[in-house]
Amino acid sequence: MWAPGKGYHQRYRTEALSEMFVGVGATVELYYTATADGDGYVTQDLTAAVGDGNVEERVLYYKAGAFGDSGTTVGYTNAGLATDGTYAEMLTAFNNLLKTESAPITIYATRTEVAGRSGLLADYPGAAAAYSLRLLDTNYTGSAIRVRRASDNAEQDIGFDAGGDLDTTALATFCSGTDGFVKIWYCQSGNGNDAEQTTAANQPKIYDSSTGVITENGKAALDFDGTNDGFNCSTDLRSSTGASTVIMVRNVPIINEIQNVFLFYKVQRHLIDDFNGPYEEMSISTNNTADEFTKYASADLNGQRLFISSWDGTTQDTGVDDVVLYIDGTSESRTNVSQGFGATATGTNSIGYRHDTNSLFCDGTIQELIVYLDDQDGAGNRTGIETNINDYYSIYTP
Numbered sequence: 001m002w003a004p005g006k007g008y009h010q011r012y013r014t015e016a017l018s019e020m021f022v023g024v025g026a027t028v029e030l031y032y033t034a035t036a037d038g039d040g041y042v043t044q045d046l047t048a049a050v051g052d053g054n055v056e057e058r059v060l061y062y063k064a065g066a067f068g069d070s071g072t073t074v075g076y077t078n079a080g081l082a083t084d085g086t087y088a089e090m091l092t093a094f095n096n097l098l099k100t101e102s103a104p105i106t107i108y109a110t111r112t113e114v115a116g117r118s119g120l121l122a123d124y125p126g127a128a129a130a131y132s133l134r135l136l137d138t139n140y141t142g143s144a145i146r147v148r149r150a151s152d153n154a155e156q157d158i159g160f161d162a163g164g165d166l167d168t169t170a171l172a173t174f175c176s177g178t179d180g181f182v183k184i185w186y187c188q189s190g191n192g193n194d195a196e197q198t199t200a201a202n203q204p205k206i207y208d209s210s211t212g213v214i215t216e217n218g219k220a221a222l223d224f225d226g227t228n229d230g231f232n233c234s235t236d237l238r239s240s241t242g243a244s245t246v247i248m249v250r251n252v253p254i255i256n257e258i259q260n261v262f263l264f265y266k267v268q269r270h271l272i273d274d275f276n277g278p279y280e281e282m283s284i285s286t287n288n289t290a291d292e293f294t295k296y297a298s299a300d301l302n303g304q305r306l307f308i309s310s311w312d313g314t315t316q317d318t319g320v321d322d323v324v325l326y327i328d329g330t331s332e333s334r335t336n337v338s339q340g341f342g343a344t345a346t347g348t349n350s351i352g353y354r355h356d357t358n359s360l361f362c363d364g365t366i367q368e369l370i371v372y373l374d375d376q377d378g379a380g381n382r383t384g385i386e387t388n389i390n391d392y393y394s395i396y397t398p
């Protein structure tokens with residue numbers, strides 16, 4: 001801890017001013033230097049109206065030694081100010097440094113304006129897994145999918161274009177004249193829960209040699225053939241049951257077979273049955289206890305639909321975890337049932353089929369799948385999520 005004596009404060013203000021880069025485009029908001037015989041201190045609040053969609057970022061640096069250069073970070077320590085810290089918070093952090101550090105010392109703070117984070121996951125953070133053929137978070141820098149082309153089995157990652165859509169130009173170039181299949185559907189949540197299918201014959205299709213990119217309502221889609229297609233995720237999202245929300249954009253209609261659309265251990269499991277089957281049009285369980293599920297006998301599964309199923313982690317009806325389902329923003333009537341519905345083992349996580357039994361394959365398209373380990377409906381986020389998704393996919397008229 002060091003404070004200059006009377007008469008020594010601002011002894012080196014001129015030197016401090018020379019390091020401030022004051023003027024148009026200046027990024028240094030604070031500069032402080034101190035030796036045993038005096039200090040120099042200059043500060044300016046560069047906070048102003050931030051450009052549309054932009055945000056401020058601040059960093060506070062310090063190092064032992066006086067008269068340090070504020071044009072470099074070499075030799076400096078980041079003081080740990082939150083990147084989105086305000087000017088006032090930066091000053092507080094600076095004063096805290098003065099209480100703990102000794103002269104000679106140099107401290108400076110920068111402020112820059114950068115493009116703000118945007119996207120569904122930016123507006124509604126905390127997803128445990130997130131798969132989509134559009135960019136869900138501008139902070140995500142990875143690809144959307146890894147594609148294998150049939151002609152020579154070469155593989156290539158396909159990312160997003162400047163508008164955040166799947167880069168269909170790159171996809172078409174890579175797959176020109178042949179079919180393209182998805183080996184990996186990358187998780188955009190930041191948790192690394194990628195969904196993968198290493199068996200070539202079981203990979204869903206994304207590009208057709210004759211018609212080009214597979215689409216649903218004008219947007220890229222993964223086509224599951226109903227015979228052997230599906231993805232696996234080896235990592236469980238959780239070890240015990242609890243609240244969950246699953247969001248899907250899909251067109252998987254009823255056929256004369258049971259289809260396992262989604263299954264994650266201790267999260268949720270979604271089944272589609274034929275009209276006369278035990279699970280009726282659609283059934284969901286929390287994949288926790290065998291022989292317990294909720295069925296939605298009047299669910300309309302024809303065409304592209306937005307599904308949001310949510311459980312608050314506690315509510316039950318007749319001893320069954322009561323999962324609420326919304327299709328295109330409308331709550332579906334439900335009946336809780338205690339009869340045959342297997343709870344799967346750890347490591348059983350799949351999209352488009354049930355991989356531990358290699359069965360219940362889906363016949364249709366999936367475009368987006370997001371999983372939260374909490375109740376987004378109860379948190380008041382459901383309608384905002386629906387608006388974001390529907391604005392992009394134009395699924396229904398609100």
